[in-house]
Amino acid sequence: MGGQVLQLQDVAVRRDGAALLRGIDWSVREDERWVVIGPNGAGKTTLLQVAASLLFPSEGSVEILGERLGQTDVFDLRPRIGLASAALSERIPPDEKVIDLVLTASYAILGRWTEEYDSHDVTRAVELIDQLGCAHLIRRRFGTLSEGERKRVQIARALMPDPELLLLDEPAAGLDVAGREDLVRRLGALARDPKSPTMVLVTHHVEEIPTGFTHVLLLRHGSVVDQGPIDAVMTQENLSATFGVPLHLDRGQEGRWYARPL
Numbered sequence: 001m002g003g004q005v006l007q008l009q010d011v012a013v014r015r016d017g018a019a020l021l022r023g024i025d026w027s028v029r030e031d032e033r034w035v036v037i038g039p040n041g042a043g044k045t046t047l048l049q050v051a052a053s054l055l056f057p058s059e060g061s062v063e064i065l066g067e068r069l070g071q072t073d074v075f076d077l078r079p080r081i082g083l084a085s086a087a088l089s090e091r092i093p094p095d096e097k098v099i100d101l102v103l104t105a106s107y108a109i110l111g112r113w114t115e116e117y118d119s120h121d122v123t124r125a126v127e128l129i130d131q132l133g134c135a136h137l138i139r140r141r142f143g144t145l146s147e148g149e150r151k152r153v154q155i156a157r158a159l160m161p162d163p164e165l166l167l168l169d170e171p172a173a174g175l176d177v178a179g180r181e182d183l184v185r186r187l188g189a190l191a192r193d194p195k196s197p198t199m200v201l202v203t204h205h206v207e208e209i210p211t212g213f214t215h216v217l218l219l220r221h222g223s224v225v226d227q228g229p230i231d232a233v234m235t236q237e238n239l240s241a242t243f244g245v246p247l248h249l250d251r252g253q254e255g256r257w258y259a260r261p262l
Contacts, residue, residue: 001218002029002030002031002032002198003029003030004027004028004029004030004063005028005029005030005032005064005065005164005165005198006026006027006051006062006063006064006165006198006200007026007027007061007063008024008025008026008027008050008051008057008060008061008062008063008204009025009060009061009062010023010024010025010059010060010061010179011023011024011025011026011050011057011059011061011062011220012024012057012058012059012060013043013046013050013055013057013058014058016109020043020046020221020222021043021046021047021050021222022222022223023103023143023223023224024047024060024223025224026047026217026224026227027199028200028215029198030164030198031111031175031198031199032198032214032215033191033198033199033200033212033213033214033215034199034200034201034213034214034216034217035200035202035203035209035213035215035217036048036199036200036202036203036216036217036219037203037206037209037215037216037217037218037219037242038204038218038219038220038225038242038243039122039220039244040204040222040245040246041220042204042220042221042222042242043204043221043222044169044170044203044204044219044238045067045085045169045170045202045218046222047202047219048083048085048200048202049064049165049170049202051070051081051167052081052167053063053069053074053077053078053081053082054076054083056069056070057069061073062079064077064081064165064198065077065080065081065164065165066219067221073188074206077164079161080159080161080163080164080165081163081164081165081166081167082105082158082159082161082163082165082166082167082197083158083167083169084151084157084158084167084169084171085165085166085167085168085169085170086154086169086170086173087169089150089154092142093142093222094141094142094143095141095142095143096141096142097138097139097140097141097142098129098134098137098138098139098140098141098142098145098153099125099126099138099139101142101153101157102125102128102129102153102157102160103117103121103122103125103160103242104157105157105158105160106121106161106257107162111138117216118157124160125156125160126138128156128159128160129153129156129162131156131186132152132153132155132186133152133182133186134149134152134153134156136162137149138216142145145180147174147175147179148175148176148178148179148180148182148183150172151172151175151179151183151185152183154173155168156188159197161237162197163197164197164206165197165198165199165200166196166197166198166199166200167199168187168199168201168202168205169199169202170202170203171183171187171201171203171208172184172203172208173203180207180208181227184208184209184210184256185210187201187210188210188211188212189212190210190212191210191212191213192211194196198258199213200242201213203210206234206239206249206257206258206259207257207259208259209257211254211255211256213221213230214230215227215228215229215230215233216230216233216234218238218239218241218242219242220241220243220244225238225241225242226238234249234257235249236248236249238258239259240262246261246262247259247260247261247262248260248261248262254256
């Protein structure tokens with residue numbers, strides 16, 4: 001069993017009088033791959049922002065990679081965390097070349113200026129772009145990419161600094177079926193690679209859970225419904241309670257999950 005990567009104790013987040021998270025106890029270890037699942041408004045993205053050190057809790061304690069929020073310099077901590085999210089995508093200059101977008105993650109910046117990158121950095125960026133199936137896009141500008149291509153390039157960027165923790169906020173959102181299946185397959189391969197960082201993926205569709213993910217946290221109205229090993233926690237009863245409607249849950253031979261209303 002690996003060391004502890006994330007530890008949240010009695011965490012609450014309140015904004016404008018509304019409780020976005022309440023009473024969250026959650027521990028993630030380095031050899032685990034977690035999916036956080038729940039309906040819109042459940043608090044999933046808020047939880048991921050806390051895990052990324054971008055949002056401090058209103059109550060409770062948070063330890064990320066052995067550092068306690070409020071007692072550490074987050075600017076030293078954040079380069080150890082890879083994050084791919086829609087909010088980041090909106091900040092990417094549309095004329096940024098794919099190779100430069102991935103390379104600049106080494107400096108935790110957006111937009112290539114006059115930085116010098118050594119051959120090791122360039123080689124790593126090219127390998128990551130290729131691993132995510134984007135080698136043919138390496139000289140393309142971000143603004144010309146399809147939604148699926150943008151998602152894959154962002155994940156390559158998130159992996160560039162060799163993070164100890166990789167956070168993926170709804171990586172398959174907005175993709176058509178072909179794009180979703182391609183991305184889920186690639187994330188499954190990443191999850192099964194023992195050299196990959198600890199991973200946390202947020203989604204509200206069970207069909208978007210890649211194979212190789214080991215644990216699940218079910219979230220509703222900012223509170224945990226259940227959490228633990230995915231084979232034990234992903235039940236029809238738990239999923240129905242999470243989404244507030246009766247659901248039928250299936251698992252295919254390939255290990256993927258499927259849900260439909262009863």
